[in-house]
Amino acid sequence: MTQVVVGENENIESALRRFKRQVSKAGIFPDIKRQRHFETPLEKRKRKAIARRRKKHFRY
Numbered sequence: 422m423t424q425v426v427v428g429e430n431e432n433i434e435s436a437l438r439r440f441k442r443q444v445s446k447a448g449i450f451p452d453i454k455r456q457r458h459f460e461t462p463l464e465k466r467k468r469k470a471i472a473r474r475r476k477k478h479f480r481y
Contacts (some may be wrong), residue, residue, distance in 0.1 A: 423447055 424442040427433065442449065460468075 423449065 423440065425436050425443065427436040428438045455468075
């Protein structure tokens with residue numbers, strides 16, 4: 422769970438910016454999007470194959 426503690430002299434905009442940065446680093450949005458709708462086994466295999474290709478490409 423991502424949480425941000427707002428300091429005494431910190432404005433809400435900077436706290437929101439920190440929260441958004443932490444959420445994007447944690448990879449929460451892709452997970453939410455993936456769980457929003459049912460994913461068929463074929464779609465799951467395609468997604469994982471694309472991720473493998475992407476990971477293999479950036480390994481070097």
